[in-house]
Amino acid sequence: MPSRFVPEPTLPHGQAQRTAVLLCNLGTPDAPTAPAVRRYLAQFLSDDRVVEIPKLAWWPILHGIILRTRPAKSATKYATVWHAQNGSPLAHWTTLQAKLLRGWLGEAGHNVLVRPAMRYGNPSMASQLDALKAEGATRILILPLYPQYSGTTTASVFDAVYDWARTQRHIPELRFVNRYHDDAAYIDALAQRIEAHWRSEGRGEHLVMSFHGVPERTLHLGDPYHCESQKTGRLLAQRLGLQAGQYTVTFQSRFGKAKWLEPYTEPTLIAMAQRGVKSVDVVCPGFTSDCLETLEEINQEAREAFLHAGGQQFAYIPCLNDSPAWITALSQIAQQHLAGWPTQKPSEQALQQTAERAKAMGASH
Numbered sequence: 001m002p003s004r005f006v007p008e009p010t011l012p013h014g015q016a017q018r019t020a021v022l023l024c025n026l027g028t029p030d031a032p033t034a035p036a037v038r039r040y041l042a043q044f045l046s047d048d049r050v051v052e053i054p055k056l057a058w059w060p061i062l063h064g065i066i067l068r069t070r071p072a073k074s075a076t077k078y079a080t081v082w083h084a085q086n087g088s089p090l091a092h093w094t095t096l097q098a099k100l101l102r103g104w105l106g107e108a109g110h111n112v113l114v115r116p117a118m119r120y121g122n123p124s125m126a127s128q129l130d131a132l133k134a135e136g137a138t139r140i141l142i143l144p145l146y147p148q149y150s151g152t153t154t155a156s157v158f159d160a161v162y163d164w165a166r167t168q169r170h171i172p173e174l175r176f177v178n179r180y181h182d183d184a185a186y187i188d189a190l191a192q193r194i195e196a197h198w199r200s201e202g203r204g205e206h207l208v209m210s211f212h213g214v215p216e217r218t219l220h221l222g223d224p225y226h227c228e229s230q231k232t233g234r235l236l237a238q239r240l241g242l243q244a245g246q247y248t249v250t251f252q253s254r255f256g257k258a259k260w261l262e263p264y265t266e267p268t269l270i271a272m273a274q275r276g277v278k279s280v281d282v283v284c285p286g287f288t289s290d291c292l293e294t295l296e297e298i299n300q301e302a303r304e305a306f307l308h309a310g311g312q313q314f315a316y317i318p319c320l321n322d323s324p325a326w327i328t329a330l331s332q333i334a335q336q337h338l339a340g341w342p343t344q345k346p347s348e349q350a351l352q353q354t355a356e357r358a359k360a361m362g363a364s365h
């Protein structure tokens, strides 16, 4: 039986150490077309972290119904948010965040490798871990772009890292960031985004903080996502000086027939309009990048629903994206978790010595 381990280059003792950060996000289709969305959804919805239904029951539904009907409908929605040059907003922002993070960490005196990776679709987690290793990374920090921990997202990113590690003979040292839902710099970056919007566009009567939903069952099974989302909401409200009646935490993007976390975003907005609330500001603090779920579901569908129910002004506040306060927060979070790891690029001399030792030892040592 062939070994499951990939062949390793022969590394000399005393190899120069290199530290890296892998910035991980959910992923997105390669194109806003039905076949591309189908490939993406097939991978996403086959993950048993995401859909916790026994395979025997789920497979016929996924392959017989969902993957036949949903790709075309979703592709039409993706087309409305796809950018002519930048493509998928989620991919664009994630790539830019990785680039900026490397620069910010450099400013703070840390010369580390930073790469973006997608849990589903491209660039895949495995391909980016391979690339980091090829660049000489011996220590890798896994930093998901999910502030709130959920088994459906954060844990699934970690699964992909473990799966990759199982194929490696020589595993780099690994560290994982589970959460930063209550990190002061993250909360501050959100608050600055909202305050900037209030300064330039004025302020609505009510602030709706919409988080991605998960099945309610996961809360009862111990998933901390609900509590962490509530805490983010409370800290953000405190930081903005809002009282209880001035904001609402809601959950969006329900999928399937089961009960998901409540209150649901769109019905809440409709009820507000029907109660006579004329203007709302909506922000999505759990999404660090704008994507289909914020640009289409919130800024198009939820807007339409609120205005149709009698609301007069719907303001969507963009996600953190490339805002300087957010990249600062990300860089601080990374630095806290990099503590104790060398973050200097090895000197030319060390790299040369490594190369010379490798040559002298050949493949025999």
Ligand SMILES: C=CC1=C(C)c2cc3[nH]c(cc4nc(cc5[nH]c(cc1n2)c(C)c5CCC(=O)O)C(CCC(=O)O)=C4C)c(C)c3C=C
Binding pocket: 026, 027, 028, 029, 041, 045, 050, 051, 070, 074, 088, 090, 146, 150, 152, 153, 212, 213, 214, 215, 225, 253, 255, 286, 287, 290, 291, 292, 293
């Ligand atoms: C099927 C169950 C789903 C769970 C559980 C779930 C959790 C979850 N998702 C995000 C973040 C994002 N989800 C996005 C899209 C998306 N999500 C689901 C389903 C579940 N998500 C589907 C089927 C889709 C695809 C879109 C569609 O066909 O309607 C996205 C956007 C991706 C993009 O390309 O823009 C994000 C981001 C979180 C944070 C989360 C749990 C906490």
Ligand SMILES: [Fe+2]
Binding pocket: 212, 253
């Ligand atoms: Fe989702």
Ligand SMILES: [Fe+2]
Binding pocket: 226, 227, 228, 230
């Ligand atoms: Fe809770």
